[in-house]
Amino acid sequence: MGKVTRRGFVKATAATAAGAAAVFYFGWAESAVRLLEPVSVENPLEFYPERDWEKVYRDMYSHDSDFTFCCVPNDTHNCRLRAYVKNGIILRIEQTYGESQSKDLLGNTATPNWHPRGCLKGYSIVRRIYNPHRLKYPMVRKGWLEWANAGFPTDSNGVVAEKYKKRGEDDMIRVPWNEALELSAKGLMHVANKYSGDTGAQKLKAQGYPEEMISTMKGAGTQTLKFRPGMGLLGVIRIIGNIRFSNMLQLLDAKIRGVGKGEALGGRYWSNYTWHGDLDPGTPMVTGVQTFDMDQNDLRFPKFLIQVGKNLVENKMPDAHWFIETLERGGKVAVVTPEYSPTSQKADYWMSIRPGSDVALFLGIANVMMREKIYDEDFVKRFTDLPLLVRADNLQLLRASDITPDYKNKELKNWVKVQDFESKIEKLNFERNAVKTGEIANFGAIIPPKLREKWGDFILWDKKTNQPKVITRDDVGDRFDDLDLNPALEGTFTVSTVDGKEVEVKPLFQLYMEITEEYDPATVHDITDVNLEMITRLARDIAKNTPGFDPEKPHLIGGTMIHSGEGVNHYFHNDQKDRVIHLVLALTGNVGKPGSNKGQWAGNYKHSVFGVGLYPWVQEDPWNPALNEDIDGADVPILPKAIGEEVCYWNYNDRPLILDTPKYGREVFTGKSHMPTPTKVIWYANVNLINNAKWHYQMVRKVNKNIDMIVTQNWEFSPDCDAADIVFPVNSWAEFTQPDLTASCSNPFLQIWPKPNTGIPPIFDTKMDHVVLAEVAKKLTDITGDERFANYWKFVLEDKTDVYIQRILDGCTTTRGYNVKEILESDREWLMMFRTYPRIPGWEQINESRPFHTKTGRMEFYREEKEFINHGENFAIFREQPEATPYMNNVIVSTHSWITPDDYGVPRNSEDLEAIQVRNIKMPWSEVKNTENFLWKEGYRFYCLTPKTRHRVHSSWSNVDWNVIWDNNFADPHREDKRKPYVGEHQVNMNPSDAKNLNINDGDYVYIDANWRDRPYTDYASEKDEKWKKASRLMIRVKYNPAFPSGIVMMKHSVYQSSPKTVHAHETRPDGLAMSESPGGIWFSNFRYGGHQSLTRAYLQPTQMTDSLVRKDTWGWGIGEGFAIDTHAPNTCPKECLVKVEKAEDGGMPEDGETRGKGVWSPAKTGFTPSNESESMKKYIKGEYIQS
């Protein structure tokens, strides 16, 4: 039309308007009337006459009131959010921008650099709170209810008939609160009673449980009752209340067995962090403490930051800005991941790596550092065990007593109490009192004299005198300097031992030099696929960037920081990766300073930030609870009889690792301190334990059949409700009727909320989690007549839960002095009082010359304990993974003679993954590369990555439509394609050329299978029940994604897995929704068939089950050996699987009347999609639509 004049434009549009008016006349009569009004807008850029309508949006935006609450899913952020309320309904959410108001007792405050906190999930949480999937009232599974009503009948071995155990198939039935509470109390009593004493033990034996598990119960049936606070720190009252409940059950044991106080045992409580595969299991092996996580504002300091299998961009959303801001301050970022990840795009450089081979890369980096002598010799000598001498003959650290007749160990004085206590309680009371008096300033560890004697003192080779010299655990940092020694790091020496032998010894540093010789960059490149030149560059960049002020980068006072994440943590040898990353950081002095260290943060695991302060709440003495509300929390009597247990064993067919080995016969690889008991009740809160379990279908189809009662507390109808027997509905985070507290492993904020008389009342017939427990306790009082059950929850039942919170604050170094009422009234977060803001791990050790919580007082890179030696892991060494490898499963890549693994006689051609876990064989890389994994031979050739998504927190938000819409390529709120299980569906990312080779188009459905011998569950191949067969085999849509190298598939983890009910609905409902429906509610599977846990199984890593590892207790300052909950225990490893992919169905829409798809998914036909680009799209990607 050429140049448009204003006049011409108006005319043309008038004609169009008239044409369209007729259409609307029939559709909307009112509009037609308005159309007749004359148009009188001259220039809408300049003036618009009728602006009154604008109040529509102002009204929409207006609200009546607001309140704050804490969004506490299982991430690490705990964002305080503000809810805006209109007519009693939460309209919308906003961040508070209040972090900079938070302060401590000393007058310190956080900065506005923390603003704002809260991510997309916080904003869509309104959609969860008012979701139709909310649990509205208590429910009991139909079959279980029949069993209970029949009086809990069993056969003579205590086994419950099959007809009562149809979990996942039965309907969930509404029952009144009173009845549900009573049923759960009776269920507990039935099970505890049934399995107590000799008759109980006989029954368990008849059921096939190994003797070790049964004897661990010490006759107490209550020990088969397992409680799991789902990431307890997220709700210290309402979730960790679960452990309190477990401790209370010593009263029940006393009643059942007639035993007294002291002998009676409570229930068991399950770990969180380790089982999720979250813990850095190697960090306690190196530092003695659970983790080395720093507050995330410490990420503002490093000059160089490396992400290893970590995706901070997607997984630390409120705090990702901290590290990205270093880039604007002159910092550098490198990323080591198989795929080009969201974090990789921010990086200065990204290196692709073969999944599970990261340990080899870091051994290569250590090799470069040692060879090029670019390490920090001073740091190595002052703070690590690398100068200590190791004996060739027995592979033990050389002790002073080995070479000095009648040597007497020196007295330890540095930040330590070597003290005996009559009991654990006495020791805990001593610690609690030290917090109260402030004496805790003087020590950071309590060591039993027996252990101290066992450790002895250590020897290094002094170059000044050319003599072996003694150093003690005290001699670190400045104290080491005071000794005026110059230890040899290299060389071989001979010492005469007191028993008259000449023994060859070497400094550990020398040994690592030898070991890493086999990890030269060329070999490492061959093992890992990492770009050859970059291996050396990475090593040099780490060595170059060390803590301290640099005038060129005045804003960056840190050095190198390395974060490892789930990407590397979900492999069997996850501890080796920690040991070797700590090694390269220690070699370069990147420890204990701002902007240094190895971080990790997975899940908000760190209830240890409250330390011994938790005891008065968690393990208060139920025989004599403190009923005086004014008592100092540090003085509340405690009697810890709830016993911690690693949940991995339940996941491992409810068994420890006991194998019939060819070489030694029956061997128990699970340490005594770790030994689980049989699981007969599971009671958990705040987690979809079963949906999220590795080997999910094995759990629901096999393992849980042996469990008599499963109780879940939840605020949504989730797959776990279908998999349980009793469902208690609880208040959402915005409906708190009583306060709770939380803190974090990644930020300094203490949160206690809500402010009294704010918030919305519960929408449905729900209760707070801990109130449910208190009311079950009251039922136990009603049934037994023992008042103490109810008294144990006195202040909960009286609606004064703040009393318990105050007791926790009183007992904890980081919060003592705070007043709960003041905090609640303030309506904002406060600061946890750690030694430093930001919290920097190792700060006291490095800056104040304090010993680490290890036996040598140093960062330890050698493990002399027999378990480590037997499994060939006395050094940090690379092993191929037991399943996820193309090469021989679990092989140790080394020829070093000081690595002396035992293969337990398991043959090299074994196809038994149980046995392969303990088959320790060492081999040079040149040999390993010619071996082949038996699964690889069978065609299982894809590594399967299952990372976290930004759109959900694990399974939370899995049924929030908005989040599902953003989580995949196949979203459609109108569900035009009825094959979608919901408004979107789960997807697997795949390298396009891999897909094309398998004739798989972008958007097609595929089947994915793992090792047929045990997945989806053992005996799947012979399964007769079609509905389970269908429900458990994974079918999923493919998304082409060139971010993934060939040989890797990726699906985000923990959406809702399918069940027989969702499959049935999907196949029979006209709308195709994969819905599980009960009279009590609904949920949707995110898959048509199966789930990503169809592919996973449980593993138990032997060196994570020792009775000998020295580590600090999870809570408090005591140092001990062996199991410590969430600190030293097996970490399951869900990425430990290889899979096969085959096409299942076309991605294109089904034709009319058909149910199966036909042709290609429509976007993939446009020419605009990856690996299907038209010429025009190629031009666009190259930027050729503009010429400059």
Next chain:
Amino acid sequence: MDYPYEEARPKRQYAAVFNVNKCIGCQTCTMSCKSTWTYSKGQEHMWWNNVETKPYGGYPQFWDHKLLEKLGPNKWSSATGQNGSVYSGKTIFEAAPIGEVALGYLPEDKEWQSPNIYEDTPTTTDPDKGPDESVDLVNLPAHTTWFFYLQRICNHCTHPACLAACPRKAIYKRQEDGIVLIDQNRCRGYRKCIELCPYKKPMYNLATRISEKCIGCYPRVEQGIEARCMAACVGKIRLQGLKNSLPEEAEANAENPLNYLIHIKKIALPLYPQYGTEPNIYYIPPRWIPKQFLYQMFGPGVDEALKVYSNMDEELLGVLSLFRSTQKILEKFNINSNQAVGYDAKGQEVIRVPIDEPVIVRPPKYHNTS
């Protein structure tokens, strides 16, 4: 340029700077908007704010490529790719087909599905190579395998194509803040705005059968508070305010952080300036993306913007530190002694941000390990 109305710049212009380098693609902005304005029936497919992964992502699907293709290759007159170049190609107004105000297209229904299509999906610089060329390394200055997040809201353009397109003149630009609105009383749902907006930000409501678009959160802006999507930005990439519309005036008022970033430092650039609407959302371009793609998307100022971004002075670092320190609209800033201070329209201090985080050490009874 051919535009059906005479130029009438607003007194103050709603504007924002998006620092693409910091975006984490979290969609918090998206949910903040959705939960405020588009949660009703008929709006199920509607996302006024979205973040898409470039180059394959887009909402509606492939929106930008489709229009670039229609417009055909164009040129900036200077070969240097520097600021000051003159666009010598056609804008959408000049390229308008006969009988139309501008060049555009109406997306099909299905193109509004899957708003996050191809999230986190990279391409290679040379797509001819195909996916078999597996890449094991990227390394600055430019990643050879790449993607980035593009944040998109209505640009509240100075020459809005939607406004020009509306047959009923039901779309107008507010003189007080430059926010562009669709009158919800007058609109009859002809969808010409959807067809001609090059950014595809007006959307059709299936229940009311009229069109809607981002309203710049004017109920907040009128109170001196930034829009919801801006305030919610947890990646701290967004700063929104009111800038001067005329470049000369903006340059004269350098205390305003948006004027400073856009007109003084020239660190932030408009999205597809070649379309000719003068969009008012400005982007600090991503540092790792091949330049030619950035010229196509952000025009000739890319080199200079990135030069300024990667050699940051203390003042600029201070202004970037103010991003998301407060929800209040900042009219003025001041940087000194490691602090960035922001002021509101009345000249009151609103926020004071330390540019470096402090390290605080407490007495020894407060342990780091408990």
